[in-house]
Amino acid sequence: xxxxxxxxxxxxxxxxxxxxxxxxxxxxxxxxxxxxxxxxxxxxxxxxxxxxxxxxxxxxxxxxxxxxxxxxxxxxxxxxxxxxxxxxxxxxxxxxxxxxxxxxxxxxxxxxxxxxxxxxxxxxxxxxxxxxxxxxxxxxxxxxxxxxxxxxxxxxxxxxxxxxxxxxxxxxxxxxxxxxxxxxxxxxxxxxxxxxxxxxxxxxxxxxxxxxxxxxxxxxxxxxxxxxxxxxxxxxxxxxxxxxxxxxxxxxxxxxxxxxxxxxxxxxxxxxxxxxxxxxxxxxxxxxxxxxxxxxxxxxxxxxxxxxxxxxxxxxxxxxxxxxxxxxxxxxxxxxxxxxxxxxxxxxxxxxxxxxxxxxxxxxxxxxxxxxxxxxxxxxxxxxxxxxxxxxxxxxxxxxxxxxxxxxxxxxxxxxxxxxxxxxxxxxxxxxxxxxxxxxxxxxxxxxxxxxxxxxxxxxxxxxxxxxxxxxxxxxxx
Ligand code: ADP
Ligand code: MG
Numbered sequence: 001x002x003x004x005x006x007x008x009x010x011x012x013x014x015x016x017x018x019x020x021x022x023x024x025x026x027x028x029x030x031x032x033x034x035x036x037x038x039x040x041x042x043x044x045x046x047x048x049x050x051x052x053x054x055x056x057x058x059x060x061x062x063x064x065x066x067x068x069x070x071x072x073x074x075x076x077x078x079x080x081x082x083x084x085x086x087x088x089x090x091x092x093x094x095x096x097x098x099x100x101x102x103x104x105x106x107x108x109x110x111x112x113x114x115x116x117x118x119x120x121x122x123x124x125x126x127x128x129x130x131x132x133x134x135x136x137x138x139x140x141x142x143x144x145x146x147x148x149x150x151x152x153x154x155x156x157x158x159x160x161x162x163x164x165x166x167x168x169x170x171x172x173x174x175x176x177x178x179x180x181x182x183x184x185x186x187x188x189x190x191x192x193x194x195x196x197x198x199x200x201x202x203x204x205x206x207x208x209x210x211x212x213x214x215x216x217x218x219x220x221x222x223x224x225x226x227x228x229x230x231x232x233x234x235x236x237x238x239x240x241x242x243x244x245x246x247x248x249x250x251x252x253x254x255x256x257x258x259x260x261x262x263x264x265x266x267x268x269x270x271x272x273x274x275x276x277x278x279x280x281x282x283x284x285x286x287x288x289x290x291x292x293x294x295x296x297x298x299x300x301x302x303x304x305x306x307x308x309x310x311x312x313x314x315x316x317x318x319x320x321x322x323x324x325x326x327x328x329x330x331x332x333x334x335x336x337x338x339x340x341x342x343x344x345x346x347x348x349x350x351x352x353x354x355x356x357x358x359x360x361x362x363x364x365x366x367x368x369x370x371x372x373x374x375x376x377x378x379x380x381x382x383x384x385x386x387x388x389x390x391x392x393x394x395x396x397x398x399x400x401x402x403x404x405x406x407x408x409x410x411x412x413x414x415x416x417x418x419x420x421x422x423x424x425x426x427x428x429x430x431x432x433x434x435x436x437x438x439x440x441x442x443x444x445x446x447x448x449x450x451x452x453x454x455x456x457x458x459x460x461x462x463x464x465x466x467x468x469x470x471x472x473x474x475x476x477x478x
Pocket of ligand 1: 142175177336
């Protein structure tokens, strides 16, 4: 029971710091296996989950644990074979726990109350408007060929229903139409607390309409739309060939337009090319302003990648970014997809993207252009077997004698290489602090722990060093 209560307290702290999705996916089920004066041992369901927790959340969990047990020196994770056993009461199923956590605000803990409040507001906000908060105008990257649609959206936010009505945006898939539309919806909701926004895809509109016809409440549906201030209809090309629905869209359009409500529409083509759309609806779409988004050029693609990588705090080597930007030319969605894959791989095994890897990946996806030729993939030969290999790799990398790394010496230029070596031994070879201490001229456990923590702090701030260490790690193939 004591373990369970502590685990709950620790999870409550963690929940303040991480995304709900991460909590549900990565924590899944967690237990406290043991608490000693020095250490708290957490149990995970599998070695895969254990490694993920260690790789992604070690510091967060450790800091939370330190709030509950200020005296301990370390935490560790093991696979808890007993975790599925119903009689084990020191386990928390994170899905159930999250539900409870969001339901009842804890009076004693201010921040918990705030988290609950926040998730509640998000769900009702999203439910009503169907606008996803992820897309904003602030995180929309502007490039020459989307400048005009972006400015039109800004104008609409300044003056909904008055400046450009309807606003029609078209372009090929993956170029940011949905992002821009939803970003505009979000900006309006933020700016005008009393305005209602309704975002929907044309598909959703069709389904709603067909349902309303079946249930004989078309009038009610019309009423519902008449009440919104801003209506956003995404991908209107899907209305083609749906005559009945087009008819209804025409009616609703007129009601909203006459009431000076803002209408924002997107399609994959300009209205005149949507030949399967009724002419009178097409002509309504042409009443306001029509703007298009076209593909970004190389420079822009590079800027998008770097901006997105920065947003996700991921260091993308310049040569890799250039290679992707040169080859992935069709859409922002594709660029983002590749970047997300690289980040996922990095999070799983801390492997840094290299030119060889990305070339191989793009080739597999058949998007490598032949113009750039084949990138030579070199076979690596180095494999780490013992701590000596790590010390040697670090000393080669930093260009200093290994004795300087191992011996007690307070000169600053040896400190970082020494900390890096210790850190790699701990995180990659999973040596204990004691064992590392023995290698480094008999330092004690606490000194090694301090060095590793210190380096982690530095790495959080010094992205160049982090990048350098990732290269080193990649190079020594661990
Ligand atoms: P579309 O609706 O045109 O098919 P999306 O809006 O779904 O394209 O964009 C695809 C992905 O690319 C989304 O994740 C979106 O956030 C991103 N994206 C597209 N354009 C931009 C941009 N200008 N700035 C930032 N992200 C963008
Ligand atoms: Mg879209």
